[in-house]
Amino acid sequence: MTKREVQKLIVINKTIDGILTIREAAQALNLSERQIFRLKKGVKEQGESFVIHKNRGRKPANAIPEDVVRRVIDLKQNKYQDANFSHFRDLLEEREGIILSYSSVYRLLTSAGIQSPRNHRKPPKVHARRKRKPQAGLLVQIDCSPFEWIPSMGQLALHGAIDDATGQVLALYLTDNECMEGYFELMRRIIQNYGIPLSLYTDRHTIFVSPNKDKLSIEEQLEGKTVNQTQFERAMSELGITIINIDLLRLKAVSKDCGKPFRID
Known part of the structure; x- marks a missing residue:
């Protein structure tokens, strides 16, 4: 199991034992309450293996080829560095023949440490205290x-x-x-x-x-x-x-x- 899957199993077992509520488990794992219900039912019926991702070891069918990833990053850094992400996505389709969704472009560029340029930057937000976790032992x-x-x-x-x-x-x-x-x-x-x-x-x-x-x-x-x-x-x-x-x-x-x-x- 991965660390994430171990965490899921620990939290789900706590909901099964009545230590955590469905809402608290959803907050701890950053999942919806509906997903927690599904995981709880699956672990009860199928055991620990239910939390293991079914696509483990498989490459996603819609994965972007690595050569395309490299080309997109290179184009943004060297040719279209002044374009924001939305405009850059349009330029990729119109001029380079690369068709990607905005979310894919955003994910690729932000993962590479590239930020979208903005004409008017908003003032920095005042730090707001993070809410405490709902139950002891979560953090x-x-x-x-x-x-x-x-x-x-x-x-x-x-x-x-x-x-x-x-x-x-x-x-x-x-x-x-x-x-x-x-x-x-x-x-x-x-x-x-x-x-x-x-x-x-x-x-x-x-x-x-x-x-x-x-x-x-x-x-x-x-x-x-x-x-x-x-x-x-x-x-x-x-x-x-x-x-x-x-x-x-x-x-x-x-x-x-x-x-x-x-x-x-």
């Missing part, structure tokens, strides 16, 4: 805060974890510096006392995400190349835990308003 926030926590002992790194839904502090651990040992100890205590969480909310420290993750070119991604996971990522993946990385710059901006060392919004 755990972990972070580290250096400070002189114990007088006369100098600066120490306090690793901490809180549950997103309840705000409960799940674990704390002091070390000399922010390190993988500190985060592994947090996870050991969390799992021992509360069970395995569905996902973790972290910053982009190299403990959580490889510094090379964002350096792959489009060509390398099309060739199927990936970046090796960090040791912490691999361990969480084996447990079926998804790591959600928040941008560090955004984290700093939010922390000015928040004032709490372990609350990441």
